Structures are given as structure tokens and as C-alpha cells.
Amino acid sequence: MDHSGRKSMQMNQFLTKIKISLKDFFTEVGEILLFAADTIRQFFVTPFEHKELLKQAYFIGNKTLPLITITGFIMGLVLTMQSRPVLVEFGAQSMLPGMIAISLVREIGPVLTALLCAGKISSGIGAELGAMKVTEQLDAMEVSATKPMKFVVATRVLATTLLVPVLVIYADAIGLIGTFFAVRIYDPISLTLFFNQAFDSLGFEDLIPATIKTFFFGFFIGLIGSYKGYKTSHGTESVGLSANSAVVTASLVIFIIDLLAVQITSLLFGL
């Protein structure tokens, strides 16, 4: 075989590989969308599983609150200390609370909380459902007509959808407290003045889109974890793989939603 022949064969192999991974990618996207549709349908089927929902909500809060508290506080602190020198250079340090408040509420709070939840909750759900899949517990529910999509999946997804926005608001608040402490290091500002300055700069166009996107974050954090767990193949090592791949995929989806949210917000509000 001559040189160019070998080259074109390599090229072909390369193209085939790309084709296969593209096909896998779109197959997975399609499957996730079908899974999402099935899950959403279960939200509206009575009776509601309020007991299981509360239990899941409790788990979520319990698992993430300490982490979010520490991270949120440090984020506020660090963000402020790093932004201050630039503002001081322009003599604009009085804008510090407002500026940090905007970046916390619009971006840092939601994305940081969502990523922490992806790490804690998506992986947790992925591992839990993965173990249930491998030990045939999900199959056992399925064949006894007890509807695991409703009892196991829909409750978890609903719990993350409702709870992540709450956690984000909490993270924002903690982040602002961190900001206050950082500002206090340099300026003897009072708490009231600080919060006045912070909230003055926040408008509905900051709060509403930022809150709406957190519901989507929450939905996909629960959904991706459940999907990966549900699709776990046999063998115990695959439980770990599912948990891992849940974190990666959920984080990716969070960034994509965030990107879309920025685009949509700027279209709607011209920001």
C-alpha cells in the first residue's frame, strides 16, 4: 500500500470514530430527553408521593448545607477582596457591595451551588439508583407493578427541582455575609448600609432570570443522576462509573443551561 493510501485509510478510521461518538452523543441526548418526558409525566400522576418527597428533600439539605455554607462564605469573602483593588484605583470602592451582590446573585451563587449539588446530589442519586439497578431492586419494583419511575425517580427529581433554588438563595445570602466581612476589613460600614447598597443595585432583571434558571439546574441535577443510575449495566464497578459520569454530565448541562440563560436574558432585557 502506498503512502497516500495509508493516510486516507487513517483518515477514514478517524472519521468513523467521530461518526460513532457523535452517534453515541445524540443517542444519549435523545434518551435523556425521553427519560425527562417520562419523569415529568409522573409528576402529574396521583397519588403524590409526599412522604418520599419529604425524605429526599431532607437528604438533599442534610448533604449539602454545610458545604454550601462554607463555600458561599468564602466565595463572598474572596470575590470582594480580589475586586477591591481595582475599584479603589478608580475611587469607586463604594460600588463594591452592589457589584459583588450582582455577580453573586446572577452568576456565582447559582452556578456554584448547582455545581456543588451536582457533585453531591447527582453522584449520590447515580450511585444509589445504580446499586438498586445492579441488585435488581428497580426490576423488582417494575415487575410488581409498583412504578419505580414514579416512586424512585420522579420524587428525587422533584425534590432537587424544588430545593436547589432554595439552596441558591441561601448561598447568595451567605455569600453576601462573607462580602460584608470582607468590606468591613477596610471600611467601617454598618450592616444596614451594606445591605442597602447591595440591594439598591439589584433589580428584577437580576433576580427573576437568575431564579428561573436555578429550577432548571435543580431539575437536571436530579434527572441526570437518576438517568445514569437507571442505565447502570451489571457489575459493581459500574455503580462507581454511573456516579462519576452523573457528576460530569450534570456539570456540563449546568454550564450549557447557564450559557442559554445568559443569551435569553440579554434578548429579553437587553442586558
Place this chain on the structure above:
Amino acid sequence: MEKVIEIRNLNKSFGDLEVLKGINLDLRRGENIAVLGGSGSGKSVLIKCIVGLIKPDTGEIKVLNQNLNDLDKNQLDELRQKVGYLFQGGALYDSMTVRENLEFPVRRTQTSNNKAEVDEMVHEVLESVGLLGAIDKMPAELSGGMKKRVGLARTLILKPEIILYDEPTTGLDPVTSGEISDLILKVQEKYNTSSIIITHDMKCAKQTANLLKLIVEGKFYAEGTFEELRTSEDNKVNAYFK
């Protein structure tokens, strides 16, 4: 006798792997069929097809005179309540106690949610499998044999007409295996069920089954009573009896 399961020309492949190639099977009311076959020969896949956990590529499965291909999701769920499935490891819900494991299918499939009634059902099935004492234990505290018993109790609580057993005695010591085989017969008498029993355990097959069927390479290769297969000249068949 009336047929409760009828399988015609069932085929199932996973990618390039052809697992089932033209399976035919009839289970009559009151009958127990033991299915033998090497591991990986598709025994579990076969019974998963019967409850619609795995969708066959081609072929027809009728359960209690209903063709699985014709059923929608709700109809399938209704039919599934009449078919018990005992998973190989028991598949107990490990976040729930034994009592909650048993209550779970009742509360979630039946309109009756009466506490006293459910309690009585739980006690009855647990007594049937001889584990009343374990009612408040978690699955992690149970031995392998006990898990299978609770799994069986959880199946029985929906009063199935057919029970599918996936290797009910595999991994158990001979004494416990014998107890489980006794239990299978006892359950059949008490609840009047028909069964398909997947097993490698010839003692269990001898004790529980009216008919033994052997899968080789995706097809039923031989069938007969225990004695017929045991005295067969064919090496593939009598290998199981050595």
C-alpha cells in the same frame, strides 16, 4: 389443563450476541417446569421476557391468555400483579425493613390501604415462609437464604397465579437449599401456583418440577422428567446429573 404461559418462537439478541434462538414453551396450570442450562445461556433473559422486563426481538408470549405485544403499560402492570418473580439475590429494597418491603407492593398496587388488613397479609406471608421473627429486621441483617424467603414472601403477598424463580437455591448451603425446595412445593400447594424454576440444583429440580427443560445454545435441547433426562445417553444432557 389450561395453559398459563405460551411462548412461540422467541428470539432475543443483544447486539451481535444471539441469546435466545427460537424458544417454545408451554406452562400448564398447576405445573412446575425446571429450566436447566449453563450460565450465560439466557435463562434469566427468558423469564425477564415473560414479565416484559426485556422486550423480545421476535416471537409471541402469552401469559394468562393475554399476548404481551397487545398490552399497554397499565394492562401490563395489571398482568404483572398476577405473576410473581423471585430474583436471584432476593432484590429486597435495602432501605426498608422486612415489613416495609412486604407492605410496599400492597400499598402501591391495591386500593385497600386499611392498616389492619395490610398487617394481616404481611403476617400471613411471612408465616408461610417461616420468617415471622424477622419482621422488623433490615435486609442487610439477613442471610442469603432468609433474603430469598423474604423475596418470596413479597412475591406471594400479591397472590400471584404464576411464580418465576431465578436460581432459588444457588449460593445456599445444601440444608437451606432443601428447605427452599420444600418451601416452593408448600407454596404451590397453599397458593395454587404454577411455576418456572431456573436452577442448576438437580435436587431442587427433582423435588419440585414435573418437567425439566434444558437450554443449549439459545434453544431447548432436551426435555423430560427427571428420570428420563438422568438416564439419557446424550452427554450434554446427563452431564447435569454427575
